[in-house]
Amino acid sequence: MKLIPEKAWNDFKSQHISVDIKDIAQGIVTTLIILVPESQIEAFKNSQQFQGLRTDYFNLVRQHTDEKISMPENITMHLESKENFDVKYKGSWYNYFG
Numbered sequence: 001m002k003l004i005p006e007k008a009w010n011d012f013k014s015q016h017i018s019v020d021i022k023d024i025a026q027g028i029v030t031t032l033i034i035l036v037p038e039s040q041i042e043a044f045k046n047s048q049q050f051q052g053l054r055t056d057y058f059n060l061v062r063q064h065t066d067e068k069i070s071m072p073e074n075i076t077m078h079l080e081s082k083e084n085f086d087v088k089y090k091g092s093w094y095n096y097f098g
Contacts, residue, residue: 003029004064012060016053020044022082024053025093029067031076032057033096038081045079053077 004012004026013024022035034053036044044050051072058072069075080096089095 001029002065004060008060008064012056016056020049021053025096027076027078027097029061029065030069030074031078033078033080035080035082035085038083041079041081050077 009026016024020036020040022037024035025033027033032053034044054075054077055072058069058075061067061069061075085091085096
């Protein structure tokens, strides 16, 4: 299984982390976990920013991995509130995935 190179992943994160997106992590290759403020989750689900993130990640997966996905909608996007992440997982991806 080919994975996304670290530099390409870091560039992707740098491009997308903003005031609205606090952090991004990869689950399995076709899954993204996105941290956003609790108050913005519903609005973010329907935003152009959300769709652009999915499309950009789809292109990254297609370019760097051997995953056979045919369209951006095949990328699973999970929104997690930043507040819940900080409390429940102590702000740690290790705890989140553990």
